[in-house]
Amino acid sequence: MPLMKKKKMLKKSEQTVILAIASFIVFFIFLQVLPLQSSKERNEEVTAIASSKVTDVHTSDEENSQKESSEENQERELGHSSKEQPSAEEEPSEKEPKNKETEEENLAGGNKESSKEDLAGQGGNKEKQKIVYLTFDDGPSDVEEELLDLLGKYHAKATFFMLEPNMKKYPDAIKKMVNEGHAVGMHGVTHDIKKFYKSKSTVLEEMNKGQASLEEISGVRSFLIRTPYGSVPHMTPEYKQAVNEHGYKLWDWNVDSNDWKYRDGRYVENSINQIKKIEQSGGEPIILLHSKSSTLKHLSSLLDYLTENGYVMERIEEDMEPYHF
Structure with missing residues (x-):
């Protein structure tokens, strides 16, 4: 085989080997980088999910707090209303004095804070x-x-x-x-x-x-x-x-x-x-x-x-x- 042709074949073989090595190196790097990217994305996803959970917890706490406050206000309003407007069972009869002081005032002939005319x-x-x-x-x-x-x-x-x-x-x-x-x-x-x-x-x-x-x-x-x-x-x-x-x-x-x-x-x-x-x-x-x-x-x-x-x-x-x- 002529020397020149033999050299060309050797050179081509070397190029193939180099290309193969380069491809292996690239593939190896790809394998190393992909997990890192996936891990990073997973970390970001986990972080986002965790942040969302925290936000949801705060939101839930605020909603519960507002709900409790609303319920307390309703209870106070209901309690105040019940004091101002007694039920039918508690409402005194028109024929009976509401309390002892009212009875004494009625017997005395009217309101204690009487005007001149009274x-x-x-x-x-x-x-x-x-x-x-x-x-x-x-x-x-x-x-x-x-x-x-x-x-x-x-x-x-x-x-x-x-x-x-x-x-x-x-x-x-x-x-x-x-x-x-x-x-x-x-x-x-x-x-x-x-x-x-x-x-x-x-x-x-x-x-x-x-x-x-x-x-x-x-x-x-x-x-x-x-x-x-x-x-x-x-x-x-x-x-x-x-x-x-x-x-x-x-x-x-x-x-x-x-x-x-x-x-x-x-x-x-x-x-x-x-x-x-x-x-x-x-x-x-x-x-x-x-x-x-x-x-x-x-x-x-x-x-x-x-x-x-x-x-x-x-x-x-x-x-x-x-x-x-």
């Missing part, structure tokens, strides 16, 4: 209340209906001892007195000492005339009387016996406001000073006032004092024991 109203136990009697002489007058309106605002009742000529002059005022629950009585006809107290007959005549006119106007037959200037010293035992025999109830007063003299309003302070003394002695004030515009002008100050100090303003009843000087 204090001056007619509710409650009179045995525990301070009573005052407002009495107005010489009416009715041109301010009578305004006077009655003021008393109405304070839920105050009063007693009116009226002169017969004024009854005829202001009949509507008398009807208003009766309709609003005030007491009405007689104060005579003339208001003249010499004429009224001339004899027991003149005393009776004036009271009988006033009684007849009052009944004609209002339909009320009253036996309440107050004599002009009071029973002392002009109502003698003989005079008193005469009116008693005719069923009249003679009333004087224990608080003289002197409103006819103190027209600037000083009569209010004068009355209050006397009321305090009466209260200390355990008595009930019977206040002498007059149906005059000057009295009406300052009357609200007196009514305020009485209301704020717990007095209930009541009318005189015919079955009460009369007060005399």
Whole structure:
């Protein structure tokens, strides 16, 4: 075989061997790299899965926390609602007081936090209340209906001892007195000492005339009387016996406001000073006032004092024991 051809064959064989070695090396490297890549991918996959699990755990914890918080809020709301709105089994009957305090308040005649009008109203136990009697002489007058309106605002009742000529002059005022629950009585006809107290007959005549006119106007037959200037010293035992025999109830007063003299309003302070003394002695004030515009002008100050100090303003009843000087 020629030398050149032999060299070429050898060279080709060497190239084949080198190529085979190179291929083996590449294959070996590939085998080494592939597991690393697979391992890396697996690690990344595991890491991702682990991270996802952790995220899911946190998410679950947050959801559970929110759920528990929501359930706690619902429980608190349900508990609060149940306190504010008792069930039908727990709801007190309308006929029964809800508790002892409510029962005591109902027995006392209303809410403890009463307004002026409540204090001056007619509710409650009179045995525990301070009573005052407002009495107005010489009416009715041109301010009578305004006077009655003021008393109405304070839920105050009063007693009116009226002169017969004024009854005829202001009949509507008398009807208003009766309709609003005030007491009405007689104060005579003339208001003249010499004429009224001339004899027991003149005393009776004036009271009988006033009684007849009052009944004609209002339909009320009253036996309440107050004599002009009071029973002392002009109502003698003989005079008193005469009116008693005719069923009249003679009333004087224990608080003289002197409103006819103190027209600037000083009569209010004068009355209050006397009321305090009466209260200390355990008595009930019977206040002498007059149906005059000057009295009406300052009357609200007196009514305020009485209301704020717990007095209930009541009318005189015919079955009460009369007060005399």
